[in-house]
Amino acid sequence: MNQHINIIISGAYGKMGRSLIKELKKNNQIICVAALINPITYHIQKNQKKIKKKFSFPILTLEKLKKNTNINFDVMIDFSTPENSLENIKFCLQRNKKIVIGTTGFTNTQMKKIKKYSKKISILCSPNFSLGINLMCLILEKIFKILGEVNEISILETHHSQKKDLPSGTSLYLQSIITNFFNWKFLKKDILNYYYLNTKNVQKKIGSSSIRIGKVIGEHTVILSMKEEIIKITHQANHRNIFSRGALNSVVWINNKKNGFFTMEDTLKEVI
Ligand SMILES: NC(=O)c1ccc[n+]([C@@H]2O[C@H](COP(=O)([O-])OP(=O)(O)OC[C@H]3O[C@@H](n4cnc5c(N)ncnc54)[C@H](OP(=O)(O)O)[C@@H]3O)[C@@H](O)[C@H]2O)c1
Numbered sequence: 285m286n287q288h289i290n291i292i293i294s295g296a297y298g299k300m301g302r303s304l305i306k307e308l309k310k311n312n313q314i315i316c317v318a319a320l321i322n323p324i325t326y327h328i329q330k331n332q333k334k335i336k337k338k339f340s341f342p343i344l345t346l347e348k349l350k351k352n353t354n355i356n357f358d359v360m361i362d363f364s365t366p367e368n369s370l371e372n373i374k375f376c377l378q379r380n381k382k383i384v385i386g387t388t389g390f391t392n393t394q395m396k397k398i399k400k401y402s403k404k405i406s407i408l409c410s411p412n413f414s415l416g417i418n419l420m421c422l423i424l425e426k427i428f429k430i431l432g433e434v435n436e437i438s439i440l441e442t443h444h445s446q447k448k449d450l451p452s453g454t455s456l457y458l459q460s461i462i463t464n465f466f467n468w469k470f471l472k473k474d475i476l477n478y479y480y481l482n483t484k485n486v487q488k489k490i491g492s493s494s495i496r497i498g499k500v501i502g503e504h505t506v507i508l509s510m511k512e513e514i515i516k517i518t519h520q521a522n523h524r525n526i527f528s529r530g531a532l533n534s535v536v537w538i539n540n541k542k543n544g545f546f547t548m549e550d551t552l553k554e555v556i
Contacts, residue, residue, distance in 0.1 A: 287313070288313060288314070288315050289313060289314045289315070289358050289359060289535060289536065289539050290314075290315050290316075290317045290356060290357045290358050290359075291314055291315070291316055291317065291357060291358065291359050291360065291361055291535055292316070292317060292318045292319070292320060292349070292355070292357045292359075292360045292361070293305065293316055293318075293319045293320070293360075293361050293363075294319075294320040294346070294360060294361065294362040294363070294364050294368065294369075294372050295320070295321075295362060295363040295364030295365075295368070295387070296319030296320060296321055296343065297321045297322070297325060298363060298364065299524060300363035300386060300524060300527060300528065301319070301363055301364075303524040303525055303527065303528045304361060304363070304528045304531065304532070305319070305339070306525070306528070307525055307528035307529060307532060308532070311532060313536060314532055314535055314536070316339075316341045317341055317355055317356070317357050318341050318342050318343075318344055318349060318355050318357070319339065319341060319342070319343050319344070320343075320344055320345060320346055320349060320364075320372075321343055321344075321345065322345075322364075322368075323345040323346075323347065326343070326344075326345045342355075346368070346371055346372065346375060349375070350375065357381060358381065358382065358539055359381065359382045359383065359384060359535045359538060359539055360372055360375075360376055360381060360382075360383045360384070361383075361384045361386070361531055361532075361535060362383060362384070362385045362386065362387055363386040363387055363531075364387055365387060365389075365448075366387055366388075366389050366390045366391070366394055368387075369385050369387045369390075369398075370394060370397065370398070372385075373385075373398060373401050373405075373407065374401070376405055377401055377404055377405055380405060381405065382405060382406040382407070382408075382538050382539065382541070383405070383406075383407050383408075384408045384409075384531055384534045384535055384538060385398075385407065385408070385409040385410075386410065386411075386413055386527065386531055388411045388449050388452065388453025388454075389448060389449030389453060390453075398545070399545050402543060402544055402545035403543060404543055405543050406538050406541045406542065406543055406544055406546065407544075407545050407546070408534050408537070408538045408546040408547065408548070408550075408551075409545070409546075409547065410457075410530070410531075410534070410547045410548035410549075411452070411453025411454045411456070411457045412453070412454040412457065412502075412527070412530075412548070413526070413527040413528075413529075413530030413531045413534065413548055414519070414521055414526040414527055414530055415526065415529075415530060415552075416519045416521075416526070417454060417504065417519050418530070418548050418549050418552050419552070420504075420506070420517055420519050421457075421458065421461055421549055422549065422552065422553075423517070424458070424461060424462075424506060424517065425461065425465060427508070427515070428462075428465045428466070431508075431510065433466075434466070434508050434509070434510065435509060435510070435511075436489055436491070436508075436509040437462055437489075437490045437491070437506065437507065437508055437509070438490070438491030438492070438493070438506075438507040438509075439451075439455050439458050439459065439490065439491065439492050439493070439504065439505070439506055439507075440493045440494075440495075440504070440505045440507070441454065441455045441493070441494050441495070441502070441503065441504045441505075442494075442495040442496075442497065442500050442502075442503045443494075443495075443496055443500055443501075443502050443503075444496070444497070444498060444499045444500050444501065445496045445497055445498065447496060450494045450496070451492050451494045452494065452502070452504070454502070454504055455492055455494070455504060458504065458506060459490055459492065462490055463490070468490075491507075501521040501522065501523065501524060502520075502521040503518065503519070503520045503521070504518070504519050505517065505518040505519075506518075530548055533551065534548055534551055537551040
């Protein structure tokens with residue numbers, strides 16, 4: 285029986301793709317069998333004869349992979365763009381393969397489609413694969429249980445200036461944890477500042493602030509305001525390998541799962 289898990293990395297030339305390839309060198313269980321890059325970049329590099337054999341696996345585009353039936357894989361990992369992630373999911377659906385998605389910035393409509401596709405294949409989608417952020421989510425739920433009620437919550441996130449989405453996927457995920465827990469209704473007023481939420485005629489709110497500067501990998505602070513005190517919980521990512529490790533652990537986890545929609549929190553709930 286083959287003990288290895290064969291994966292394809294999509295977005296291989298990006299910051300996360302490069303980090304995954306580096307992290308894989310320390311991993312004996314997972315083997316990369318192909319890497320997918322942006323077709324525009326592929327054609328430019330091909331013309332310049334820059335698609336070199338620097339990796340032990342082929343560099344392709346999704347279209348080329350579709351025509352290649354020799355590449356056999358178990359799970360795809362995608363850290364690219366929302367539009368491309370959806371194309372990758374459709375491809376995995378056709379081949380009945382599993383997919384781990386780290387890409388952020390999906391619209392609600394795109395997310396609904398992903399959940400629909402997960403009825404047929406396993407999809408693990410997490411806006412943040414660091415152990416720390418996922419533990420922070422579990423801790424927050426415990427704090428909410430103890431507090432019972434919170435009036436004001438603010439989320440502050442800082443990322444590097446190249447980041448495309450705003451607020452970050454992690455900030456939106458943290459907001460969804462809060463709204464789901466307290467059953468608050470969502471009323472988006474201003475993307476940069478406040479999300480107002482109404483429950484039982486009392487106005488509650490989640491503040492959302494984003495900073496884009498320099499090379500910050502990612503920092504999220506959740507600030508909970510109670511009557512006479514404030515709790516602040518911060519997670520700071522100091523290295524991209526924390527996301528790569530989480531994504532690779534998720535590959536191992538999802539490899540044994542049948543169809544369904546999962547997050548990294550699901551992978552941790554089994555061990556905590
Ligand atoms: N879940 C997490 O833990 C986590 C952590 C970090 C980042 N992220 C998210 O992951 C995504 C990627 O982040 P990053 O920092 O790696 O960004 P990045 O450096 O911009 O990398 C994205 C890569 O995707 C490539 N790409 C674009 N279209 C493609 C296509 N059609 N096929 C294949 N590749 C394509 C881009 O190629 P070109 O540059 O040639 O266009 C680029 O190399 C973002 O959404 C980010 O927010 C998630």
